[in-house]
Amino acid sequence: MDSLVATTNKEAEEACDLVEIRLDLLENPAARPWAHLAGIPMLFTARRGDEGGAGDLTAAQRSGLLEAVLAEAALVDVELVSAGTGEMAGALEATAGQGVPWVASWHDFEGRADSYGKIPAMAEQAAAAGAACFKAAIRLHEMADLERLAGLLQMKHPLPLSLMGMGPLAPVSRLLCAQYGSVLNYGYIGNAPTAPGQWSARLLKEAVGVSVIGCGG
Numbered sequence: 001m002d003s004l005v006a007t008t009n010k011e012a013e014e015a016c017d018l019v020e021i022r023l024d025l026l027e028n029p030a031a032r033p034w035a036h037l038a039g040i041p042m043l044f045t046a047r048r049g050d051e052g053g054a055g056d057l058t059a060a061q062r063s064g065l066l067e068a069v070l071a072e073a074a075l076v077d078v079e080l081v082s083a084g085t086g087e088m089a090g091a092l093e094a095t096a097g098q099g100v101p102w103v104a105s106w107h108d109f110e111g112r113a114d115s116y117g118k119i120p121a122m123a124e125q126a127a128a129a130g131a132a133c134f135k136a137a138i139r140l141h142e143m144a145d146l147e148r149l150a151g152l153l154q155m156k157h158p159l160p161l162s163l164m165g166m167g168p169l170a171p172v173s174r175l176l177c178a179q180y181g182s183v184l185n186y187g188y189i190g191n192a193p194t195a196p197g198q199w200s201a202r203l204l205k206e207a208v209g210v211s212v213i214g215c216g217g
């Protein structure tokens with residue numbers, strides 16, 4: 001929150017193509033503490049508690065937060081699990097009604113060995129639910145996990161994937177995934193990462209900018 005308020009429009013614009021506003025992390029979203037970033041495309045997220053969100057918000061609270069910002073959203077983020085249970089159906093209908101695309105997301109903070117194998121089916125499920133993109137963040141444990149993650153980007157999927165690692169191998173994974181075609185590569189603005197191992201957005205953009213993009217395809 002402090003980071004968001006302290007980041008100027010110019011700093012954010014230079015560091016990011018799209019700014020994610022984590023509504024679940026804000027003390028008073030109704031005050032629109034992102035208003036000074038007007039002009040930069042916004043992705044709004046109201047994360048579930050069991051996928052790293054703050055405050056254990058109910059589905060009704062998360063839907064309300066997202067519906068309130070649809071008019072200024074370029075994109076919204078809804079967990080694939082929530083889309084699957086139908087608990088966010090109202091928010092997704094409103095999103096479609098406003099023509100705002102959505103990202104289906106999924107997080108594995110433990111880094112379970114079977115997570116990589118589940119991603120193709122989850123991407124299919126996300127596409128069937130109407131998402132524009134499927135995003136997965138997984139905690140990485142060993143070098144082979146980098147290959148598993150980037151390997152997924154070499155497979156055919158029905159929609160674009162945004163993949164990233166978390167933990168000590170996160171920085172290298174995020175650059176590698178960008179190189180292999182991952183869309184939506186996340187960094188933080190200000191001084192507070194929102195996931196373990198995030199680059200600052202400024203550094204990530206600079207690193208991606210000097211990397212060869214489109215490897216393996």
Ligand SMILES: O=C1C[C@@](O)(C(=O)O)C[C@@H](O)[C@@H]1O
Nearest residue numbers: 045105137164186194195198
């Ligand atoms: O889902 C994601 C990705 C993320 O968890 C990361 O690992 O950088 C950061 C979150 O804010 C975002 O919503």
